[in-house]
Amino acid sequence: MQNDRTGESLLFLTDEQLRQGIEAMFFAYRGFTADPDRILEKYNYGRAHHRAMHFINRVPGTNVNNLLKILGVTKQSLNRVLRTLIQDELVTLKIGTKDRRERHLYLTDKGKSLEKQLSTAQSHRMREAYRRVGPDAVTGFKKVLEAMMDSKLQVTYKKLRSS
Amino acid sequence: MQNDRTGESLLFLTDEQLRQGIEAMFFAYRGFTADPDRILEKYNYGRAHHRAMHFINRVPGTNVNNLLKILGVTKQSLNRVLRTLIQDELVTLKIGTKDRRERHLYLTDKGKSLEKQLSTAQSHRMREAYRRVGPDAVTGFKKVLEAMMDSKLQVTYKKLRSS
DNA sequence: TATTTTACGTCAGTCTTGTTGACATTCCAA
DNA sequence: TTGGAATGTCAACAAGACTGACGTAAAATA
Numbered sequence: 001m002q003n004d005r006t007g008e009s010l011l012f013l014t015d016e017q018l019r020q021g022i023e024a025m026f027f028a029y030r031g032f033t034a035d036p037d038r039i040l041e042k043y044n045y046g047r048a049h050h051r052a053m054h055f056i057n058r059v060p061g062t063n064v065n066n067l068l069k070i071l072g073v074t075k076q077s078l079n080r081v082l083r084t085l086i087q088d089e090l091v092t093l094k095i096g097t098k099d100r101r102e103r104h105l106y107l108t109d110k111g112k113s114l115e116k117q118l119s120t121a122q123s124h125r126m127r128e129a130y131r132r133v134g135p136d137a138v139t140g141f142k143k144v145l146e147a148m149m150d151s152k153l154q155v156t157y158k159k160l161r162s163s
Numbered sequence: 164m165q166n167d168r169t170g171e172s173l174l175f176l177t178d179e180q181l182r183q184g185i186e187a188m189f190f191a192y193r194g195f196t197a198d199p200d201r202i203l204e205k206y207n208y209g210r211a212h213h214r215a216m217h218f219i220n221r222v223p224g225t226n227v228n229n230l231l232k233i234l235g236v237t238k239q240s241l242n243r244v245l246r247t248l249i250q251d252e253l254v255t256l257k258i259g260t261k262d263r264r265e266r267h268l269y270l271t272d273k274g275k276s277l278e279k280q281l282s283t284a285q286s287h288r289m290r291e292a293y294r295r296v297g298p299d300a301v302t303g304f305k306k307v308l309e310a311m312m313d314s315k316l317q318v319t320y321k322k323l324r325s326s
Numbered sequence: 327t328a329t330t331t332t333a334c335g336t337c338a339g340t341c342t343t344g345t346t347g348a349c350a351t352t353c354c355a356a
Numbered sequence: 357t358t359g360g361a362a363t364g365t366c367a368a369c370a371a372g373a374c375t376g377a378c379g380t381a382a383a384a385t386a
Contacts, residue, residue, distance in 0.1 A: 018286040027316045028308035101333045123181040129310035140303025145191035147292035153190045264362045
């Protein structure tokens with residue numbers, strides 16, 4: 001309805017600009033997932049498999065609980081995905097030595113190969129986008145995204161950065 | 164594995180930085196949808212309903228085909244959502260006067276009210292993020308998102324901006 | 327040592343949201 | 357007048373999320 005000019009330093013922010021940001025997120029996320037989705041389809045996997053593989057690759061030897069926290073799904077949901085990945089020999093389990101209740105997850109060579117394919121496709125689009133807009137825009141991009149996360153996820157995100 | 168320094172102007176882009184961007188998108192999208200999701204749950208609606216309402220609000224009187232292009236789903240999938248929104252009197256149909264096959268979609272007052280609730284919640288988070296990072300970061304944020312869209316969606320996005 | 331808690335797996339059932347395929351209706355335009 | 361476009365709808369299916377309940381092994385603790 002009206003421009004929203006409540007705060008002192010917010011003068012540059014109109015409802016229209018916020019709405020544009022919302023729509024940009026919506027459309028960009030479609031692009032973000034489009035390339036991996038096409039590859040996954042060929043193997044009869046979905047985004048859930050991609051996400052699991054991504055973070056197992058990122059944090060090799062992670063236990064199930066930790067992965068659950070990162071992904072934000074239930075164990076039943078993750079388990080279904082993990083089971084097929086293990087059956088297909090993309091992921092292996094190792095029982096913890098210190099705490100034998102824990103299962104540590106690793107990508108096999110086959111798993112690493114598919115993960116590489118997926119991340120290459122996804123990175124390619126991001127690299128192209130970065131190249132077109134320049135480094136300053138990239139800095140801003142990441143800052144806004146980080147500020148949009150729930151605080152718990154922000155912690156998770158930062159932990160991953162420093163690992 | 165190794166730093167990726169293939170192109171001339173890409174020296175600033177490492178695999179690690181790209182991966183951070185990917186993870187930032189993943190985590191931020193969770194934040195992006197979290198607040199509306201909580202509201203939708205109370206009404207027994209899902210994200211699909213939110214998206215439909217958002218764009219019907221944005222382009223009042225749009226026909227079904229146009230909405231399908233924006234949303235990128237099948238008509239059967241959209242129809243299910245649309246049917247419940249019409250039953251619940253959040254959306255109304257008007258048969259086209261020029262082409263009577265077309266159905267033009269509008270939000271009712273009730274629909275506008277819920278849409279407002281949802282967009283307020285979503286905007287609030289984005290406004291906060293913007294406030295924290297400052298205007299330059301916001302510009303970069305939008306630039307990168309736009310560059311990440313499929314070219315067809317980029318056109319759609321720009322059309323919405325100028326409408 | 328006995329009990330409780332934790333980590334994990336699994337079975338069963340449900341929901342949302344997406345898909346394909348087929349078919350009917352309305353109606354514009356050639 | 358007829359072909360094709362815009363739309364609605366029925367049916368069937370799948371991915372991927374959820375809840376709830378139950379089981380097992382192992383660690384932690386009382």
